[in-house]
Amino acid sequence: MRMNSLMESKLDILIIDDDETDRQQVQRLLDDEGMNVSIHEAEDCSSGIEKIKSTKIDCVLIDYKLPDATGLEVLEKLRIVDRSNVPLILLTGFDDVKLATEVMKKGASDFLSKRKLHGVDLVRSIKKAVQVRSFEKKVYAAEQALAESEKTYRTIVETVSDVIFRLGSDKKVEYINPAIRFFGYDPGELIGHSIDKFIDVSSDDQDLISKIATQSVGPLATSNMEVNIKESIIEGEKRLIPVLMDAFGLWDVSDEEVFKNNGEKNYMIS
Incomplete structure (x- = not known):
């Protein structure tokens, strides 16, 4: 028309x-x-x-x-x-x-x-x-509108005090914002690594990584889950700092399709 x-x-x-x-x-x-x-x-x-x-x-x-x-x-x-x-x-x-x-x-x-x-x-x-x-x-x-939107989004993500990171389908870190420096890590040193590099997974909850790398539909969404971030220090005893975490999946198919197949997915966590 x-x-x-x-x-x-x-x-x-x-x-x-x-x-x-x-x-x-x-x-x-x-x-x-x-x-x-x-x-x-x-x-x-x-x-x-x-x-x-x-x-x-x-x-x-x-x-x-x-x-x-x-x-x-x-x-x-x-x-x-x-x-x-x-x-x-x-x-x-x-x-x-x-x-x-x-x-x-x-x-x-x-x-x-x-x-x-x-x-x-x-x-x-x-x-x-x-x-x-x-x-x-x-x-x-x-x-141009998308680029401007992404620029605005990145500015927000990189300036907030909350730690925000994204996992790829292999459950390794693809992006993590500068707020992780509060715990003694440089964002670059965590890219490409599993989250157990900075999150303690040695607790009784053996399924912790799977819960973090989750899908955001129905009961599979993860919200207010308590995890311990390992503080990065050069000397002395390493501390575990408890934080609350939300996680959701990112994909370009319907929720119904997410339930039906186990294809590659990305995950956003904060």
Whole structure:
């Protein structure tokens, strides 16, 4: 539904071609197909780049042979100055599979022959290029939001006074926050080791590690479990410091699936 609304809105199309007849032909093809567009024109690479810098452009149609650059050179120059990565479609007066492959590798959205150019194909190519770019923008925005969220989460985890650590599916430490320094450990020295390096498992509860590396559904969740952290000291008697611990599993399947299979899981403990 969003894709359709995108295509119904007016698109700003830039045609970079030194041949006025060819520019008019492209515009006529788009008009005949009833495509809602606003056409911008440039006769060479330099003026085309200036248009892109000064105007919101949704898609660029580029002639392969321009007075001041080839199509490949235009692609390279545009990618340097255009931070929005506007879709680029190359138009050429001849068929060349090798050239088509090369320009696609350089970042062109499509490669069309002027001699075989039909309105339906041109419109389809533009719509696809704009849709792909719109999707890429959404993915990028989501990735940026996720990165910011992870940054905020890490800042919180690394500044709280509670010890927080993560175990991998092998039940070894993958991450532990700086709060562990309170007990005399450097976080780096515990990565890759079993939790018995800093948690006492010599008590009567032989199933302690399994309880810590638990699943967080139903009765399998671990909450307010008392464990003893071994204080790391250079000299003297090593103390055991009692703490309360919560643990839960991390996975990307439903709780039902967690119960049914014993696949690899990660665990977060605090």
